[in-house]
Amino acid sequence: MHCTIIFTYKTPIPARKRAFFMALQLTKQDNAMLDGEFGEATQMAMRILTTMVNVYRAESLLDIESAHIDGCLYHGESGLEFAEKLVAGGAKVRVPSTLNVGAIDLLHPEHFRGTAVLANRATRLMQAY
DSSP states (O other): OOEEOOOOSSSOOOGGGOOOSSEEBOOHHHHHHHTTTTOHHHHHHHHHHHHHHHHHTOSBOOOOSOEEEOOOSOOSHHHHHHHHHHHHTTOOOSSOEEEOOOSSOSSOGGGOOSOHHHHHHHHHHHHHO
16 A cells, blocks of 8 residues: 655644655554554654655655664753653553663662752653653
8 A cells, every 4th residue: 555644743644635755655553553543652653753754765664573762861851851742642662672771770869960950850751761
């Protein structure tokens, strides 16, 4: 099945109306995720993926068996906001996943050598992931 994609925010896009710069082959499940049938977080993730597909000019997505999340080290509010938005949207990993290191040791937070504000934000980020 060939489907074309348009990246918009918040509004579900019927498959028959999707248009972008290139055709992307999506499975029935991919389309359901893009249409929001698996929740807000999944829809947001699919919108990001389909936008990146256009950047790389890929024609299809691949199913994966595992993933590594490289966004756990606190670098500022945007990363924290992104992670918390995923959580608020009901995000759950669908494959076995590993994480990068974080800015704070959740088992021994007393060893952290930074401000209380930074410790709080780093902890929130790690808890989100």
